[in-house]
Amino acid sequence: MSSPAFFRRPRLLAGLLATAVVCSFSLTAQAIEPVGFKPIFNGKDLSGWEGDVSYWSVKDGVIIGQSTEENPCTKNTFLQWTDGKLDDFELKLEFRLSGTEQANSGIQFRSQVEPDGHVVGYQADMDRSGKWLGGLYDERGRGSLAVRGQSTVVNGPKDMEKTSKGDGDKLAEKINLDGWNEYHIIARGNQLTLKINGETMCTVTDEDEANRDLDGVLALQLHSGPPMTIEFRNIQLRRLPLEGRKKVVFVAGSKSHGYFSHEHNAGCLLLAEKLSQTDLAVQTAVYLNGWPTDVTAFDNADTVVCYCDGGGRHFLNPHLQEFDHVMARGTGLVCIHYAVETVPGKEGDHFLKWLGGYFEPNWSVNPHWTADFKSLPKHPITRGVKPFSINDEWYYHMRFVDGMEGVTPILSAMPPRETLNRKDGPHSNNPHVREAVLVRKEEQHVGWAYERDNNGRAFGFTGGHWHVNWQHDDFRKVVLNAIAWTAHAEVPKNGLQSPTPTEEEMKSNQDYPQPNNWKFAPPKTEVKQTATEKPAAQLVAKKKSLNLSTAAR
CATH class of the missing domain: 2.60.120.560 (Exo-inulinase; domain 1)
Structure with missing residues (x-):
């Protein structure tokens, strides 16, 4: 059972939300009809x-x-x-x-x-x-x-x-x-x-x-x-649809792996707080510990952020028809880390329709590695984001829609050979991923934007295993920019600027008590030498040659 939490600005700032930054909204956004x-x-x-x-x-x-x-x-x-x-x-x-x-x-x-x-x-x-x-x-x-x-x-x-x-x-x-x-x-x-x-x-x-x-x-x-x-x-x-501000609904899954990993509640609360600290006119709602019991939770959402356990335990699996109505209104969707995984079949087909791609067992893999994002495409989601490298459980070799139609890779990197040292298994290794990485030498897309036919937008992001990574400014900015983009808000030239979380902020709202021998260690902050940006149009032109999603299932 989910419990809701809202992040609010002080009353003075909350009052400004009704009138501030109205010009920041995309002119292409569809008006949400009241439910x-x-x-x-x-x-x-x-x-x-x-x-x-x-x-x-x-x-x-x-x-x-x-x-x-x-x-x-x-x-x-x-x-x-x-x-x-x-x-x-x-x-x-x-x-x-x-x-x-x-x-x-x-x-x-x-x-x-x-x-x-x-x-x-x-x-x-x-x-x-x-x-x-x-x-x-x-x-x-x-x-x-x-x-x-x-x-x-x-x-x-x-x-x-x-x-x-x-x-x-x-x-x-x-x-x-x-x-x-x-x-x-x-x-x-x-x-x-x-x-x-x-x-x-x-x-x-x-x-x-x-x-x-x-x-x-x-x-x-x-x-x-x-x-x-x-x-x-x-x-x-x-x-009712909000006027003059965007509504972002976060849905956090229940506790999962352990202290400072898969911290769905703490992660959603932190991202909601940091989003409210940007210049974006935004209203955030955070539902904790699973699927909302609020039957109206998504009714005026401009975008929904899911951060939860996936696979057969994904909280969307039992609610496909219900959530399909939400997506049919053009509502945005962001899935973080394990939330990009579901099971093949009707669940996977819905994820392809909503998200443009997903982690498919026996096709995708989930190793821990340091992804080196040497260059970034020119896209609203990458505004103000510098090339960076960071260690995480970066899932890769996603199952994308055929021809990657509507998909724009945002974060791409070449996984090292060591990520495929494990034996074959639903999450560890398989012939398809070895062919893509070791033979064809294809960069793997661990963050992608998707534009649906109904003008809805989505973003898949396979990082987020380590809670500490939200302290990395570029790692965090990519996701905040994506949330704004999926809500049809205009992302500023330099991206959404949010204060770097303090150690105390990072340690707040954890699902598990801090182990006695645990010491806080910040994420890697090395930024690789800036390379020439790759226009998104060039990436789209290369999609068919990548041949990542059209192979026989």
């Missing part, structure tokens, strides 16, 4: 939700938050949706609030969780008195942003331009205080709209960059006070 509403409450139990079960329960398809004389609520308590987080979205749910006029509740969205567990930020308000119902409140923040019937432009915590959008009392007549009502929340960038029973209650344009939030958690509130009951049912979420 429909999906239920995020199963109607049976609190799977995917977390809160104090002394107050929260499920009965007859309804989430119930309840305080009583015997079990009073002395401070606000929250039920948080834990399968994912929110950025741009529409949420629809039905609610019913019972109790005295002091009964109060709300729906927290794009909110943050403080150390004491209090959920703070935007709240779609509700109360039995009807005073706050339909208004937008900033919990533990700027207070009331708009009441029912108002339209507000928020310039700062005490600078709000409020105008009438309707008669609050007449809007209240549309609400059944004693029965079920539908709340509809729309958050698109800094534009927020609250509706109840189809009627717009208030709108807010949040220009307060230092205090607004463009992403965060969803939670339901049970307010402190006299006994009350709040009920929710039919909770549905629809993610």
Whole structure:
């Protein structure tokens, strides 16, 4: 079961994401059509939700938050949706609030969780008195942003331009205080709209960059006070395409090989953080430990990054049809290291369609060696990247699409003979790879770009066994550039610049404890003498002569 994590910039910088670097997006990118509403409450139990079960329960398809004389609520308590987080979205749910006029509740969205567990930020308000119902409140923040019937432009915590959008009392007549009502929340960038029973209650344009939030958690509130009951049912979420920034979804596999190798969680978290530290206008979401339980995880993704165990254990294998719909929308795909491997058959055929190539057992091999990338093609992914050499478990002799149609090699090197010293086996050696390397002397492609017929883009990268290699600036930049390229963002002339991770950053979020005798050793940083760049067009022209993917299977 996957757990989500989001990397956020400080509020000031997060606010800038909605408007900064809009010109960086590729004009050839296809607009992503919004996917429909999906239920995020199963109607049976609190799977995917977390809160104090002394107050929260499920009965007859309804989430119930309840305080009583015997079990009073002395401070606000929250039920948080834990399968994912929110950025741009529409949420629809039905609610019913019972109790005295002091009964109060709300729906927290794009909110943050403080150390004491209090959920703070935007709240779609509700109360039995009807005073706050339909208004937008900033919990533990700027207070009331708009009441029912108002339209507000928020310039700062005490600078709000409020105008009438309707008669609050007449809007209240549309609400059944004693029965079920539908709340509809729309958050698109800094534009927020609250509706109840189809009627717009208030709108807010949040220009307060230092205090607004463009992403965060969803939670339901049970307010402190006299006994009350709040009920929710039919909770549905629809993610919206982001405007002015790209959405990158990382999916990290579960723990694997050992300390500082195949560190899928730590690797994804580090790459997401470094991506957010570049000048790219980007929103990142990281789902940890396997396939997301969030049914909306990919619905507004511009690209998906997979870093996980592969072969028969690849988390995409049981979800081919589901993920094929994601790829059919033109969403990008990046597969790192073991994530490029699956099994032949329908799985391999899907990888060829999505990624342009994959590690095929008994065809590809997985030795450890120092790849020497003496020259690089002229391509957005290589912008700002210098030729380099580095030791890794560089898989090679990939199974590519026939004729390498749509494939552009990005990282290519000649493996040394020693990489084929092992006996024949599914991953170690085979006659096909010996013929290619030892007889035909063909450079092997360990990083490649792929352009699909539907304008979708992909990148396969066979490095990433050693976690420490992410500290190498060119190694890391190739992957960050590729993520941006697959998301149809324009890669800057000098590539995406990110600060070199510190030793402490590299050691954070590891799946295994640090061994007692382990010492940190940085990756090799030797840069080979710069050679003349090979235009991508020349590489494409040579593809047929390489004859890597058309041999008989």
